Amino acid sequence: MSTETTKRAKRGVPEGLWKKCPGCNETIYTKTADELLGCCPECNHHFYVSGKERIRQVLDEGTFEEWDADLMPTDPLQFKDKKAYADRIVSEQQRTGLNDAAITGTGMIRARRVALGLTDSAFIMGSMGSVVGERLTRLIERATEQNLPLIIISGSGGGARMHEGILSLMQMAKVSAALARYDNAGGLFISVLTNPTMGGVAASFASLGDVVFAEPRALVGFAGPRTIKATIRIELPEGFQTSEFLLEHGYVDRIVPRDRLKSEIARTIDYCGK
């Protein structure tokens, strides 16, 4: 609440030292949540964590080697809404420190080499444009060539990125086709769904895992809740489009809390003999 922030600021407490948990409404010590991998100590609500933090959480320390970091987004349609896409790219890059929404590379998970990709929902809603599609496709192709288990952790409220128009839509087909070839080669793909995973990201690589994990209470679905509400004009059921909802309907293998993710991935790799 803004009034509380003002009050605290007056008392001279550094901003961000405390935060309010949207899960239980408790005010919690940020550092405690950080030590719990970005989870609420009271209710285990999973906060957003950045892509870089995610890599630290999942991979063995110091093992990450990034691939294709030199790919940069461009503006193929000279797209302009209220703001030009070219300018939006620059401001998002400055704001997030990322050059686009996906980070890919290789590293070790409890001494098992893997190909790891993720989308960071901070960069234009984690939406998939050409760079995200290309990085993931190259990741999948390298995983195929090097016979590596593939982990993709998705977070995207945006789905396919509107600003690159049809080219974004086609990234869904491109990445899915690469995954089909990886599957032909016998690869193991573990997809991890985090809050939120929506639209064209949900409707492509995120749902194509041999094994699909989801973080607790993540919003996952095809159409956004507002679109659905506007179309059918009824109140949406409690818990609609959450990880738990998808588990119940048969689309998620396991709900995996963040502190268990690394060991659950390692165990799955071992079961599949990869």
Next chain:
Amino acid sequence: MSSSVQPLPFEQPIVELHQQLAELESGDESSSKDVRSEIKELKKQIADTTQEVFSNLSPWKVVQVARHQNRPYTRDYLQLVFDEFVELHGDRHFGDDRAILTGFAKLDSQRVMVVGHQKGRTVKERTECYFGCAHPEGYRKAMAKMRMAEKYGLPIICFIDTPGAYPGVGAEERGQAWVIAENMYEMSRLKTPIICVVIGEGGSGGALGIGVGDRVAMLEFSYYSVISPEGCAGILWKSHEFAENAAEALKFTSEHLPGLGVVDDVIPEPLGGAHRDHQQMAVQIKQYLTKTLRDLTSTSTEDMLDNRYAKFRAMGKFLEEAEA
């Protein structure tokens, strides 16, 4: 042009000329020499005006033509393009989605599997098909029939015409995201030729769910987009009223899509759009399908699959620093 056609606002000049023509033709002196030459002149004027209106359609007008109520739908082409259609129903899991039609068809002597969105013409049919917005069972049905086509060596022809996959509670419960992903994944490796033709609206993931093939074509006045212009306007301009601006910005018409490497071929429409002459449109589509199938069946399956992969693999535009 049949009288049931609801003219679009920008078609008004054409409609008025048609009315004048009808009056002259039904008049008492329609056989007199003067009137006959007037009729001839008017017909030329109609053709010129139609040509002029339709050669300069803005993207937003293209959307309106693509959504025209008298535009031929999949079911029309099943009658006009093919010699026979044997509908196959059901996804074997949940139901028979009327928003996607599937079945055997004969293209002259060539047996094929047709999969296509159906929007519906009558109110009853439109309601049954959710205006061409498929549910997961529609995509599952499509995949089941496409797998069968692969098994029996039938080429697949997909007609794309949807505002988008249906956004609803049941659709989410039955895995809308999952089935669209699964269809792209499987279509990329089905061992039989696939031709996709966008005949009206190519609405986002709902279109792509039956849109991965060896050739992707679009009709001249169709559009194929990552999001509807209204949806895009609502998100980026914060109001649906900016749909026209969004239509402009998204570059989703046949003018731009071939240049972006997304569409292989544009099939020209009859003068004034497909809704004015279903028969002629069907002839154009049939020619295209026949020729393209001949090309595809002369390629080995392995090469065909490599080409299909390479085609989608090349899509996207980005910058890459030259390796030092």
